[in-house]
């Protein structure tokens with residue numbers, strides 16, 4: 001499928017950013033965070049953000065503005081709690097004030113229009129007056145089963161003034177839950193690991209994305225990146 005090398009080497013992060021994170025989670029989250037930061041986009045929409053392991057690294061380790069969306073309120077609360085602890089520690093070490101660069105929205109990703117209003121308001125906070133369009137990277141780490149296809153549909157259908165969803169990065173998981181393939185090219189193919197990754201890439205192309213690329217993340221996880229034309 002693609003060359004694999006377990007334990008992709010990435011520069012180390014401060015210990016507090018991965019505090020309490022199970023080792024397997026750290027192994028995929030840290031390289032995924034580096035990949036996200038490499039886009040050079042300051043706003044990140046983290047879909048299905050869970051306990052916010054990725055978000056806390058992006059916000060506190062890379063200084064990005066992160067809006068987390070998840071339908072599980074308890075997981076969002078946990079994200080904010082850890083983010084605040086990290087912020088307090090950074091404030092006591094640097095004498096800088098907390099930056100408020102992580103926001104959570106309790107919503108189902110299907111309620112896209114609803115939460116995008118809130119996300120857009122958050123991204124717009126403290127931006128330069130007259131800045132017309134904000135670039136946003138949409139990411140989803142360990143998106144379960146066919147959630148990856150739903151996210152692709154939602155992003156490709158989004159045409160919101162003032163926001164440009166320019167980068168797209170996902171790492172699918174629980175692929176055994178996928179029962180059918182979506183792209184015209186692979187619809188009739190067998191639903192197996194190799195075909196699922198090919199299908200996701202082809203589906204992205206059909207939905208108008210460009211520069212689609214599959215890469216290896218770690219411990220058996222792959223990421224797929226794309227740009228929105």
Ligand SMILES: C[S@@+](CC[C@H](N)C(=O)[O-])C[C@H]1O[C@@H](n2cnc3c(N)ncnc32)[C@H](O)[C@@H]1O
Nearest residue numbers: 048049050051053070071072107108109141142
């Ligand atoms: C496997 S977890 C991954 C969490 C996180 N991205 C991470 O890597 O730690 C999937 C997350 O997606 C959320 N989720 C699943 N379906 C969703 C939906 N339709 N709308 C919003 N969140 C959803 C779940 O609540 C869960 O937190």
